[in-house]
Amino acid sequence: MIRVNFKSHNKEIECNKGENLLEIARKADIFIDAPCNGNVSCGKCKVKLLKGNVDAEKTRHISDEEWEQGYILACNTKVISDIEIEVPSKLSSSMHGMKIEGSDSKKDREIFDRAKKIIETHQLEFKTNIRKKYIEMEKPNLDDNISDVDRLQRYVRNHLGYDNIDFRLDILRKMPIIFRQSDFNVTITYVQKKNKITIINIEDGNTEDNLYGVAIDIGTTSVVVCLVNLFNKEVIDKASSGNAQIKYGADVINRIIYSSKGDGLETLNKAIIEETINPLLENIYIQNNINKDDVVTLSVAGNTTMTNLFLGVYSDYLRQEPYIPPFLKSPNLMGENIGLNVNPSAYVYLAPCVASYVGGDITAGVLSAGIWATEENILFVDLGTNGEIVFGNKDYMMSCACSAGPAFEGGGISCGMRASAGAIEKVNIDKYTLDPSLTIIGDSKPIGICGSGIIDLICQMLIKGLIDRRGKLHRDIKSKRVRFNEHDMGEYVLAFKEEYDLEQDVVVNEVDIDNFIRAKGAIFSGAATLIESLGMDFEDIDKVYIAGGIGNNLNIENSILIGLLPDISRDKFTYIGNSSLVGAYLALISKDAKKKLEDIGNEMTYVELSVYPSYMDEFISACFLPHTNVEKFPTTKLILEA
Structure with a gap:
């Protein structure tokens, strides 16, 4: 057996020779960020070999300097001897998001x-069919010696007006003891269905509250x-x-x-x-x-x-x-x-799903957005880990899914993370010094960058002349924040490690920018194709609702400037937050809302974008900043010309 010592976690695990290092870490319950699930495409599972020998290859994700220092990709490494590994805290940006975050009473x-x-x-x-009732039953004696179930049935029929009761085995097992502990004074929780109730809990005494x-x-x-x-x-x-x-x-x-x-x-x-x-x-x-x-x-x-x-x-x-x-x-x-x-x-x-890539989060979101009851044409865009779009009103609702990937929640970005403490959520770049001004969630030092911050950053890099419309850094820029590695891949430094006492610089590179451009291109082209399939265009939209985990600090103007959202009147846009959660909450507290959610699931039409010949052309055109046809984005055109 071979021993793998994860020094950073003070944990050692035994394994067989030739086992994959990423899988070993998973068995040890040690989190190593691997968005690509180990297919060597993202380069985020970078760890440092302190002692021992491994079977590992240098990839484009590891610089010559890092290779000299012992950095390897966990997913591309086989263990061949006893080793000692350090998992950099930078890899914990996603793990940091695993921490339980408590309530915000205002948001609640x-x-x-x-x-x-x-x-x-x-x-x-505004009500459900779940009830709770304190009852006082007559105690059994030799003259009244019916079973516990019959006693409860008699009370329910005579005092609550229901002819039948139903319950599960766990309730029956609790019944004899709780009835006698409470002197036959108990609280029942039940679901009401016409003339029948299903008991789901029995408690000792009065617990109606x-x-x-x-x-x-x-x-x-x-x-x-x-x-x-x-x-x-x-x-x-x-x-x-x-x-x-x-x-x-x-x-x-x-x-x-x-x-x-x-x-x-x-x-x-x-x-x-x-x-x-x-x-x-x-x-x-x-x-x-x-x-x-x-x-x-x-x-x-x-x-x-x-x-x-x-x-x-x-x-x-x-x-x-x-x-x-x-x-x-x-x-x-x-x-x-x-x-x-x-x-x-x-x-x-x-919540009911509509298709393989339009799920209950979207039907719940549509419920909370009220699209199903309005005469206005509503474009609903969910910017979560997946990209889903709904267009319609009370007469019709069309939906589609875009292969946007996880970029809007920080996935596929080298220093990306979800919108939690330590995430850069806003960015502004000084046009003279090219230094960034950062807004960080929790006012702490930056761990990474979340979706709203990435949108700001790419927009700022475009309009301040750092990148061209393909997302490539201009090679003639003289700035300590713009640099190129031995493979001529450029990157922009958001935070130097010396500035914030970090292990490594927080950077966004050209691969990150390209990943995000593809993600925003998928959203825009999906919306364009969906609306076009109805013989309409973006000018026919009355309102645009933006939902998803990208955060309340989504900058609509910047989103338009980079070609994520259409260049239409700004007063049509509204960010509605976690619409999926609000929809789930509605279904919880209102049986009418739950019925409406079922109707939405049945009535929504799914459009498979791949069957539309125009979709791929539109997607390729949208994979520029803001678009190959800049006339579709007159606001961006004016800024770039200036």
């Missing part, structure tokens, strides 16, 4: 207010959990973290591939349930002194791949033509079916 209130506005505007009923639900947004990069008081429908607390599946790839395609190999599906299911959602739930319970058995219903929204992996369903056919999902609507689910840290009988509802 925004979720409630936005949902309430939708409910009131569209006259939806404790009734909770949870809304969850499962993003490819981030996961958010909201604890909701089902009596007043208010959000009590919210917690978020990175999705632990990110260890196995930054985008859905890499995760689907990983899930199809060996025990990959089980590993990814465990990562989302046991390593992500359950710790978030536990954190909220502790912070608010909540018993998990009082959480009796959940509403979950996620893209089609995340929904499949959440349930542990084989997903490889999602990525294979003709791209058929295993299901669009989930079966009836209980908490115990999935292994969630909630009441075992808690109802779990999944």
Whole structure:
């Protein structure tokens, strides 16, 4: 056996000769950022060999200087002897995002207010079919010796007016003990369905005030959990973290591939349930002194791949033509079916999907945006790890998905990260010194850059003359922040390590810029093709809603200048935040909203962009700054000409 000592984590693990270093780290539960899932294309799994010998090759991702210092790619390294490894903290930018982030009461209130506005505007009923009732039953004796179940049935029929009750085995097992501990005075939690109720919890004594639900947004990069008081429908607390599946790839395609190999599906299911959602739930319970058995219903929204992996369903056919999902609507689910840290009988509802790449996060987002009830033409763009677009109104809703990749949440960018503490979220470059002015989340030192910061940076580099319209750095610029390596690949230094006491400089290189240009090109060309398929153009848009994890600091003007969004009147644009979470919350607190969400899933039409001959031409044209046809972006044209 060979020993691998991860000195940076004070952890040692045994392995066999020839094993892959990235897989060894995963077995040791050591996070090494690998957005490409180990296919040697991203270069982000760079670690330092301190002692021992390995079988590794130098790639274009490692400079001569780094190779001399012992840097290797974990995914491209086989262990052949005892070694000592250091994982640079720079690699923890994504891992930093795995930390649980607590509630912001102001934002929690925004979720409630936005949902309430939708409910009131569209006259939806602000209630669910879940009830909680304290009951006092007559105690048994020799003259009244019916079974515990019959006693409960009699009370429910005589006092609550329901002829039938139903319950699961775990309720039956609890019943004899709790009835006698409480002197037959208990609180029942039940789901009302016409003349029948399903009991999902029985508690000792009067606990009528404790009734909770949870809304969850499962993003490819981030996961958010909201604890909701089902009596007043208010959000009590919210917690978020990175999705632990990110260890196995930054985008859905890499995760689907990983899930199809060996025990990959089980590993990814465990990562989302046991390593992500359950710790978030536990954190909220502790912070608010909540018993998990009082959480009796959940509403979950996620893209089609995340929904499949959440349930542990084989997903490889999602990525294979003709791209058929295993299901669009989930079966009836209980908490115990999935292994969630909630009441075992808690109802779990999944927002319906539309197609392999338009999932429940989009139907939930459309619900919260109110597109289904307006006469205006609405363009809905979700800038998350995947790029999904919806165009329509109350009469029709067309949807499509773009292969944008994870760039909008920092994936595929050498120093990219999700919008969490330490992320650069705003950038301005001085036109004379070419030095950047940075706004950093949490006012801490910069760890990396998130989506909104990347948009600002590329826009600033374009209009300040650092890059050309292909995204290439001008070779004649004289600045300490612009430099080129031995392969003539250029990079711009956002933060020197000496400035902020960092291990390495925070830089964005030409490969990063190219990745982002492709991502923004996919979004713009997808929207253009979708609208064109209806015989319309961008001037027919009444409103543009921007959703997703890119952050509240998205600069609309900069997004237009680089060709991500169309150059139309600015007052048409609105950033609506995490619309998926708001939609999941709506479905949790309103049975009418849940019914409307089902209708949206049934009525939305999916457009497969690959069948449109014009799409690829439009995509190639959009892979410039702002576009090969600069006439489509008159604002950018004026600035560049000036």
